[in-house]
Amino acid sequence: MRPRLLVLFALVLSLLAPLPAAASAPAPAADPPWTAQPLGPASVATPTGSGGFIGDTLWFSTRQANPPALIGLDPASGEAISQIPLPDSLGAWVSAASGTDVYVGTYTPAKLYRVDTLSGEVQEILTAGGSGAVVYALTVAPDGVVYIGTYESSGGRIFAYDPASGAVTDLGVTVPGQDYVRALVADDRYVYAGIGSAASLVRIDRATHEIADLTPPELAGATFVSSLALHDGVLLGGVSPRGQLLVLDTADPSRHELVQAPAETFVVAVTGGEPGRAYFAARPSGTLYGYDLWSGTAEALAVPAPEKAASGLTFHEGRVWGLVDGLAYSYDPASGTVAGLPLDAAGVTPSPEGPMALAADDEHVYVSGSGGVQIHDPAAGTSTRVFVPGEAKSLWPTGDTVYLSVYTRALIYELAQVSGPVTHLADIGHEQTRPRDSFFDEGTGRLYVGTEPDYGRYGGALASYDVATGELAVYRDIVDEQTISAVTADGDTVYLGSDIKTGLGTSPIATRAEVAAVDADTGAVRWSIPAPGAATVVGDLQLIGADLVGATSTGRLFGLDPATGALRWEHALGVNASILTPSATGVYTTDGKSIFRLTWPAPGAPVVSTVYTGLAGEWYGPASVAATPDGTTLFAVQGRTLVRLDVPGELFAPVSATAASSWVGHPDRSRVWRASVTVTVQDRHGAPLAGARVSAAWQGGRATACVTGDDGACVLRRTVADAAETTVDVTGVAHASLPGGAVEVSRTITVTAPERTSR
Incomplete structure (x- = not known):
């Protein structure tokens, strides 16, 4: 702190x-x-959410930035060709492409937006929760129906949105007692959901909404199935905090295996690749791994961004693309090379x-x-x-x-x-x-x-x-x-x-x-x-x-x-x-x-x-x-x-003052009097501060000063003529014990002329 x-x-x-x-x-x-x-801004960054390709443009959201934005990045030129601000929220964790549109899920509040990437128009689709709620998961089924998964302290929910009819369906709390729907993926018949904070994997029939628990018993004690992908009839999922990849046969869910990534804690993103092959990214190392389906082992390929968590992986035109905070990268399986696109160099405004x-x-x-x-x-x-x-x-x-x-x-x-x-x-x-x-x-x-x-x-x-x-x-x-x-x-x-x-x-x-x-x-x-x-x-x-x-x-x-x-x-x-x-x-x-x-x-x-x-x-x-x-x-x-x-300086050297006045000459005939101000200075312990030089200015700008004695006090004096009162501004105190040897003070004391003697 x-x-x-x-x-x-x-x-x-x-x-x-x-x-x-x-x-x-x-x-x-x-x-x-x-x-x-x-x-200036207290902290500036470009934290990324997930993303995917439309044509040859990589579209992704930003999170923990206000307002969040949807970014279109052209890998060929290395430039951001579009930056579309989203309505006010704390950020946008996930996005998913559908045709030329991108759906984006935000948090605090948890809302779903549709962004037309051609026109830049942003349309609000639904609200899934208010302050503290998060759209953590988002997927588009083959027929265009959009599914979103949320964090809510009352239980993680799944909503379905059908763009053809405009209908929104609340599928309810997915697993009672569990607050997080952390990952979603859908095929023609089912939606698969990764749940936490007690790791579960469920399958939801898209037509009947019937829920089947597919959680392998080996996941007992894990916290999340936190990322999902479908590839070649296999469901791929990241298991936390085990650093494992879950592989499950969608035709026969009893057939599964867990693939351990050495010395890793989180599998943060997964994607299918070439036929029979998949990829995943893991922390804490930031390593990208390759995995041949049902081989039981993973191969460390590269470390595109050491120690960083990938917000998303996608396979496009023979390359694996990853998003991490401040960077998009690609991995070429043919050559084993990694190319990075720093987002600031691409023109993305932090x-x-x-x-x-x-x-x-x-x-x-x-x-x-x-x-x-x-x-x-x-x-x-x-x-x-x-x-x-x-x-x-x-x-x-x-x-x-x-x-x-x-x-x-x-x-x-x-x-x-x-x-x-x-x-x-x-x-x-x-x-x-x-x-x-x-x-x-x-x-x-x-x-x-x-x-x-x-x-x-x-x-x-x-x-x-x-x-x-x-x-x-x-x-x-x-x-x-x-x-x-x-x-x-x-x-x-x-x-x-x-x-x-x-x-x-x-x-x-x-x-x-x-x-x-x-x-x-x-x-x-x-x-x-x-x-x-x-x-x-x-x-x-x-x-x-x-x-x-x-x-x-x-x-x-x-x-x-x-x-x-x-x-x-x-x-x-x-x-x-x-x-x-x-x-x-x-x-x-x-x-x-x-x-x-x-x-x-x-x-x-x-x-x-x-x-x-x-x-x-x-x-x-x-x-x-x-x-x-x-x-x-x-x-x-x-x-x-x-x-x-x-x-203010007076908080370092507390100053108190008392004023007094007396006539010069006979009280009834004199027009001249003497103003005296006793200034007392204390140190931060509350004890008298001896040897402190008190700077001041009398009314009219006349500078004066005095030095405190053992009792912390000294006297400022001035002779006044033809005036009913005068003021002195105490402007500073100098002493070796004070920050920088001196502090500014702003204290004004008014001294009034003495009363005349009654006859």
Whole structure:
């Protein structure tokens, strides 16, 4: 998610100059107003969906880009000849050609569109689900009927659309209790469906809609049949997480074989090829394999895109064509050669994508997305992208290194230099796939990662990786049958927060999340408590001052005794925010719409204030704020744009002032008086800041300054004539302890003339 600045933890509790408090909702923004400076798209990419040929043009969709598009690529010229935007959604995972039309399935919302590739006209056909729903599978039968398969938390469904009549038929939940229809293929009589998260293969009679279960018993324990193709009377399917190709005789489904791809986890795409031969692509290697039907073995042919997942394979004009993020490639079986067509070189415009994680160091801002990390240099106004084999769900910069915790196989990588490449460090394994949080302990040199298990699995894990020795320890089910969603550490103790949700496609068993303290060396639980407020998700944990501070996904804050887990305080933030970012001026959090500052002027619950509104961040992961190590700058996401917010200087050096005035000469006859303003400056601990130079300007522009004494105070003086009042603007404080040696301040003090003596 983002680095926590350990050196600042002890400081946050005693930060002064808190903004106004609120009982259950953040207070309005304080003056001076914060402003957001746009730095460009947070992350840009061309993640591909599936595709196929119409004539000699390869048509494919884009996913995780807003708006998604249908791209027509001419392999002969290497150029994109058409880019047709689709209506607003989070992306388009699948497409299928039919004549000169292409059908495209989107997600959030899950809709089916028909695109006329000749005119560019886009027609909405049906809605299969709203927010969170996905069209994962799409196929066109020989007679033109279109079948779509969905993900829905209420069960994966199949819909049929007949273009001849315009009729839409809801075939219902395919397998009760299973949320995913991940693959579809159809012949004249049947539709075949690959199901998850408990892998199943079913056959549906297209006329009667009768369902037959064709799942071989050997698939027990697998999560998905995630890709399908028909070829020479054989049904080909990819089995996850086994790295196997399922081969099944459609005339006699009892005849089947499983072909193992060595050292692979996912068979991500399959296609028929020449008579008697098929091809499939697998991860994590990114290898393309060839398979002769019923031979029992697969042959590694090439690695067109190392570590990348193929979104689709198709066989056209004697070549195998594959789509991966940012690239289309072809494999020539005759020569064994691979040719690649980078999509950016073809003229495909990269699109801003929803960010997954955000972090910053003193020079760069890191935003992760699909298949990469966008690295911004705010000083230069530039950004570059580094390839990541998956999605970095958590980022942790420390020194010159960034540690990445990567989905889909719960991998740990490091980025040792901003130009890349990333280097693989460890596989967490233990049926874990999705990192949820990470924390790097500078004192012990250990990276801790909390994870969510694979689809259909229960029991998350805590991984401990020693960056010096490369030693990895994994502790699963510390919180029984829950995901580890938050992690922080102090010396020999790791603090964990959980999420009752586990692998996608499962139903939670627990009803309440937990917070636990565990031994960093053994994983033994020292104490464990139910999450305060009956929370089902602990979104973050931070050690702040003497408290272990937690936040839930519903915006509830709480403070625990780190030694015992005893509840010390609770506070309703009032908005749906969870990730906490400590800095020198407070702890910041966001609900994706506004930024909030938490300060602790006294022990107990924090004071919460709104410092910025209007973000409307379009996150693909949990919304967060990043801070530079010195705390002078925040970074956030506005829409899909990275923005910079400079932290007002007075939050680093809280200034208070008192005004006084006296007559020069006799009070009843004098027209001249002396204005005095005593300025007191405190450090971030709340102690008097001695030796600080206070810069100011009196009304009219006359500059002045004073230096604070041991009590943190100094006096600004001015003689005034023929005026009822005057003002002084305190503009800055300079001291070696402050960021850059000085901070700007905006504080105006008004001094009024003294009253005359009554006769």
